[in-house]
Amino acid sequence: MSDSPTSYLPEHPPVKDWVNDFDHTDPRWTENPFPIWEELRAASPVVHTARFLGCYMPTTYQAVKEIAYDTEHFSSRRVIVRDVRPEITARAPPITSDPPEHKPAKQLLLPPFTPDAMKKLEPRVRAICNELIDEFIADGKCDAAASYTKHIPVRAIAHMLGINEKDSDLFIKWIHEILELGIKDDSAMMRAVQEMTAFFAGHLEQRKKNPSDDLITTLTNAKGPNGQPIDDVHVLGSLRLLLIAGIDTTWSAIGSSLWHLARTPSDRERLIREPELIPTAVEEFLRAYSPVTMAREVMKDTTISGCPVKSNNMVLLSFPAANRDPAMFPDADKVVIDRKENRHAAFGLGIHRCVGSNLARMEMIVAIEEWLKRIPDFRLDPAGKVTWSEGTVRGPRQLPMLFGKAN
Amino acid sequence: MSGKLKVHVDQDKCQGHARCKSLAPELFNLDEFGNAHEVGDGTVPDGLEDKAYLAKSNCPEIAIEVTEE
Numbered sequence: 001m002s003d004s005p006t007s008y009l010p011e012h013p014p015v016k017d018w019v020n021d022f023d024h025t026d027p028r029w030t031e032n033p034f035p036i037w038e039e040l041r042a043a044s045p046v047v048h049t050a051r052f053l054g055c056y057m058p059t060t061y062q063a064v065k066e067i068a069y070d071t072e073h074f075s076s077r078r079v080i081v082r083d084v085r086p087e088i089t090a091r092a093p094p095i096t097s098d099p100p101e102h103k104p105a106k107q108l109l110l111p112p113f114t115p116d117a118m119k120k121l122e123p124r125v126r127a128i129c130n131e132l133i134d135e136f137i138a139d140g141k142c143d144a145a146a147s148y149t150k151h152i153p154v155r156a157i158a159h160m161l162g163i164n165e166k167d168s169d170l171f172i173k174w175i176h177e178i179l180e181l182g183i184k185d186d187s188a189m190m191r192a193v194q195e196m197t198a199f200f201a202g203h204l205e206q207r208k209k210n211p212s213d214d215l216i217t218t219l220t221n222a223k224g225p226n227g228q229p230i231d232d233v234h235v236l237g238s239l240r241l242l243l244i245a246g247i248d249t250t251w252s253a254i255g256s257s258l259w260h261l262a263r264t265p266s267d268r269e270r271l272i273r274e275p276e277l278i279p280t281a282v283e284e285f286l287r288a289y290s291p292v293t294m295a296r297e298v299m300k301d302t303t304i305s306g307c308p309v310k311s312n313n314m315v316l317l318s319f320p321a322a323n324r325d326p327a328m329f330p331d332a333d334k335v336v337i338d339r340k341e342n343r344h345a346a347f348g349l350g351i352h353r354c355v356g357s358n359l360a361r362m363e364m365i366v367a368i369e370e371w372l373k374r375i376p377d378f379r380l381d382p383a384g385k386v387t388w389s390e391g392t393v394r395g396p397r398q399l400p401m402l403f404g405k406a407n
Numbered sequence: 408m409s410g411k412l413k414v415h416v417d418q419d420k421c422q423g424h425a426r427c428k429s430l431a432p433e434l435f436n437l438d439e440f441g442n443a444h445e446v447g448d449g450t451v452p453d454g455l456e457d458k459a460y461l462a463k464s465n466c467p468e469i470a471i472e473v474t475e476e
Contacts, residue, residue, distance in 0.1 A: 115428060115437065347424060353467075
């Protein structure tokens with residue numbers, strides 16, 4: 001979608017009044033959402049549009065937090081804001097789960113994603129980064145999105161799941177269809193979900209006969225709180241979630257970080273001099289360039305930060321906008337790579353905290369460390385164009401870079 | 408002379424962001440689900456006071472208390 005020429009669909013005329021009719025699929029939001037969020041935040045802690053069959057957006061950290069913590073009024077049964085609201089068929093526990101189903105579904109996935117588990121995966125991720133760099137370093141330039149950032153998370157999660165890293169292109173196609181095309185094209189989304197389900201169903205059957213040391217086997221053998229086996233539909237939903245959640249998101253975060261470093265030589269030089277600062281810088285990149293926006297469905301009328309919120313609407317739960325709120329973060333619009341106090345919400349707040357947060361952090365740190373070791377000087381290619389993904393996961397999809405010092 | 412500092416993680420609030428473990432590994436441990444608790448009774452050894460406050464101020468769930476005896 002981000003590669004096609006700008007064209008407005010009938011349901012999506014160009015926005016004239018952002019405060020009363022926001023549209024996160026508008027090309028201007030895609031290109032640079034930050035000034036739009038400032039305008040919305042100045043108007044109200046919660047704004048609304050009739051698009052998407054009715055949708056709110058909280059604009060402050062406080063409003064986002066209130067909604068994230070309120071699972072009674074705000075359900076996760078729908079987590080993508082779309083033009084259509086068909087009957088719910090494809091669940092992906094625990095992201096689509098509300099209490100009380102949520103906790104046991106999440107407990108199944110937490111142990112494979114602890115920081116200690118990530119330490120074991122780190123050498124493979126470091127090797128992946130270097131294998132990728134080996135392919136293009138001699139060219140003196142690359143599209144960092146297509147040749148580097150895109151491949152790291154997909155190979156890492158494929159490795160964890162126990163599926164073939166070489167099928168990466170297929171996974172990336174599904175993600176594009178579900179997260180970008182699927183907002184407006186329901187049949188594209190349904191097709192992708194069906195293909196993914198069939199793919200994983202095959203692996204599930206295979207692991208039942210021949211267990212392996214991988215995440216698919218772990219889930220196949222997992223038991224619920226009463227010792228009962230988890231049914232196939234649940235396992236398949238969770239596997240779809242892990243593949244989708246593990247790819248676009250981290251790809252975006254690594255890409256945004258490299259985009260920032262390409263444009264900001266002083267920050268790049270500092271991280272080369274002080275590599276121990278990279279984890280702190282990664283937290284700031286997560287805050288300033290948060291990749292993920294979630295959604296909720298309003299189940300019952302309520303009030304958020306003093307604003308009435310009515311049922312049957314969606315909510316664009318913008319953790320990225322919350323992370324830019326000056327009421328929460330001094331110099332919110334500046335990227336301060338040694339920021340000391342940074343309780344950002346890039347991985348969410350409350351019970352739906354991202355299961356993959358430790359994996360994402362590890363991938364980001366390693367991807368940046370390895371890139372800086374091998375390509376310490378780099379800049380955006382002035383002859384190229386940076387393009388950004390459309391929809392609710394934001395990151396560069398084309399990132400043309402030149403290596404070496406500028407003339 | 409100031410008293411001893413103690414840290415405490417509110418288990419009901421902790422969601423496993425693991426910022427505390429990253430910033431103050433000496434003071435916090437994570438369980439098998441990645442949720443945090445203070446090491447021992449939470450007493451902060453001399454020299455680690457800054458880390459205790461850093462962990463507290465970076466917890467997105469505001470789950471960490473730092474108290475002075």
